[in-house]
Amino acid sequence: MSEGLQFGAPQFLWLLAAPSVLLVAWFWRVWRRWSDLRSLRAHRTTPISERFGVAGDLPFWLCLLLASAALIIATARPQGVTTVVGRAGVDIVVLQDGSASMHVTDVPGNRWQRAMTFLRLLGDSLSWNDDRLALTVFAHIATPQIRLTRDPNTVFFFLDHLFVRPPFRLDDDTTWDTNLEQGIAWGLRLIEKDREIHGPSPNAKLFVMLSDGESWSGEVARSIELAGQAHVPLNVIGVGTLSGGMLPVSLDADGVEVPSPGRSRLDRPSLQRIAAAGGGQYFELDRDPDREIANAIIDAGRRQAPTTTEEGQVQELYWRFLAAGLGLAMFGTVFLRERAELALQLVAVLATAIALSSVLW
Numbered sequence: 001m002s003e004g005l006q007f008g009a010p011q012f013l014w015l016l017a018a019p020s021v022l023l024v025a026w027f028w029r030v031w032r033r034w035s036d037l038r039s040l041r042a043h044r045t046t047p048i049s050e051r052f053g054v055a056g057d058l059p060f061w062l063c064l065l066l067a068s069a070a071l072i073i074a075t076a077r078p079q080g081v082t083t084v085v086g087r088a089g090v091d092i093v094v095l096q097d098g099s100a101s102m103h104v105t106d107v108p109g110n111r112w113q114r115a116m117t118f119l120r121l122l123g124d125s126l127s128w129n130d131d132r133l134a135l136t137v138f139a140h141i142a143t144p145q146i147r148l149t150r151d152p153n154t155v156f157f158f159l160d161h162l163f164v165r166p167p168f169r170l171d172d173d174t175t176w177d178t179n180l181e182q183g184i185a186w187g188l189r190l191i192e193k194d195r196e197i198h199g200p201s202p203n204a205k206l207f208v209m210l211s212d213g214e215s216w217s218g219e220v221a222r223s224i225e226l227a228g229q230a231h232v233p234l235n236v237i238g239v240g241t242l243s244g245g246m247l248p249v250s251l252d253a254d255g256v257e258v259p260s261p262g263r264s265r266l267d268r269p270s271l272q273r274i275a276a277a278g279g280g281q282y283f284e285l286d287r288d289p290d291r292e293i294a295n296a297i298i299d300a301g302r303r304q305a306p307t308t309t310e311e312g313q314v315q316e317l318y319w320r321f322l323a324a325g326l327g328l329a330m331f332g333t334v335f336l337r338e339r340a341e342l343a344l345q346l347v348a349v350l351a352t353a354i355a356l357s358s359v360l361w
Contacts, residue, residue, distance in 0.1 A: 005317075008077030019069040026065060030058055063332030070325035074318040081314055088202035089130025090301030091148055093190055093232075094119060095183040097211035097239075098137040098166030101264040104212070106245035107286060115210040115239050116163045118290050122208075123155050125294040130203060134190045138183030139168045148194045170248055178211065180274070181223035188230055204305035205232045206280070208297060212240040213267030213274075224277045233304075234278025235297055239285050240266035 007013065096119070102112040109117075123133060133155050135146040145167075146158050187207055194201065207227060227234050244265030268284070275282035281300065283293045 004081045006079050006081055006314075008079055008316075010076055012072060012076040015072045015075075016069055019065045019072070023062075023065050026058065026062055033058065057335050060332040060335040063328045063335075067325040067328035067332070070321045070328065074321035074325060076318075078317040078321060079314050080317050087302055088204065088305040089127070089132065089150075090298060090305060091132045091191070091194075091201060091203040091205045092122070092126075092134070092297070092301065093148070093187040093205070093207050094122075094133065094135045095180075095187050095207055095209040095211075096135060096137045096166075097139070097178060097183075097209070098168050099139040099178040100170055100248060101178070101212050102166060102239070103170065103248040104240065104245040104264045106241045106243065107239065111212055111239045112166055113163060114285055115237075116159055118210070118237070118285055118293070120156065120159050121290050122294045122297070123152055123159070125291070125298055126152070128152050131298075132201075132203065134187075134194075136183060136186045136190065137162075137167055138179060138186065139166070140177035140179050140182070142179070142182040142186035143167060144186055144190055147190060180209075180211075180220050183209065184223040184227050184234070188226060188232070191230070191232070202306055204301045204303075205230075206297070206301050206304070207232055207234045207278070208237065209234060209274075210237045210239055211271065212264065213238065213270040220274065221277070224274065227278055233280040233300075234275065235280035235283070235300070236271045236275035236278070237283045237285060237293065238266050238268055238271045238287075240264070241286075242266055242268065 096115060098112070102115070103110050105111075107114040119135070126133065128150055130150070132148045132150045133146070134144070134148040135155075135158065136142050136144040145162065146155060149155065184207065191205055224234060242265055244263050247262060247264050266284075272282045281296065283296070285293070
């Protein structure tokens with residue numbers, strides 16, 4: 001945060017020329033007094049040593065000059081403008097794996113519900129002032145659920161609605177596929193659509209993918225390259241365990257149960273390679289605390305966000321110069337010796353204060 005100074009009535013500042021000229025005259029007068037004192041001490045002989053003031057009543061006139069300069073500045077209405085320098089927010093696009101393997105129960109609830117629990121905490125960790133979040137779910141195809149929004153109520157409503165199960169049915173063959181290419185493609189489309197509707201955003205953009213890494217298909221390398229070209233790093237969060245669990249039972253076209261096709265395990269090496277290729281970080285639920293994962297992702301996004309400047313409120317500063325001017329005028333009376341001069345100066349200070357108060361207020 002920085003502060004600047006501006007004037008509401010700068011046309012009065014030219015009046016400062018008068019006290020500037022008088023200040024030069026004051027220094028000349030001080031020099032003349034010192035010269036006279038040296039001459040007097042050299043040529044005058046008295047039985048008692050005389051003591052002369054170094055400046056006499058000249059300090060009073062200096063205070064008066066400074067007071068007049070302060071009052072002129074106060075008349076020009078100085079204003080302090082506060083400029084707040086900060087950073088833009090973050091746009092987080094969540095790529096949520098919704099394939100059949102996310103139904104495996106090797107984590108509390110199942111992998112899908114565990115991911116929804118983390119996303120709710122991620123939403124709680126955002127400031128929602130400039131931060132935004134979007135959500136797309138992918139299996140063989142991708143379906144956007146939430147466009148980029150800074151409304152936390154919308155995000156939490158959808159997370160609560162999707163908590164029980166993914167939007168893809170287990171009976172569909174396509175649910176048993178995990179097409180990361182489609183997920184990233186839809187994530188990029190969400191960002192492009194937001195740019196079309198709301199214009200360019202200064203927010204840093206990043207992908208957060210939650211998956212178990214099971215049964216990848218599609219051109220993964222190509223999709224990651226597209227995200228890199230758009231300068232959107234891909235952070236990966238693994239959901240599941242290395243020991244894994246049995247894949248869910250599905251129904252065929254006749255409604256007959258199809259036995260589980262086998263066991264699903266967290267493919268950690270595959271997810272780590274994807275995070276490294278995408279320029280992001282790899283995390284793993286239940287290995288790292290959820291809060292630390294959320295904060296690390298948000299902090300990484302904020303470091304990429306550009307700096308922004310915002311003009312703060314304009315604060316009137318004239319009263320400070322007015323008070324300083326009156327204070328200097330009253331302080332200068334300490335150097336006066338004659339009571340008549342003192343009375344006249346006090347009356348002048350009081351009259352000036354009343355006049356300026358009626359003008360400025």
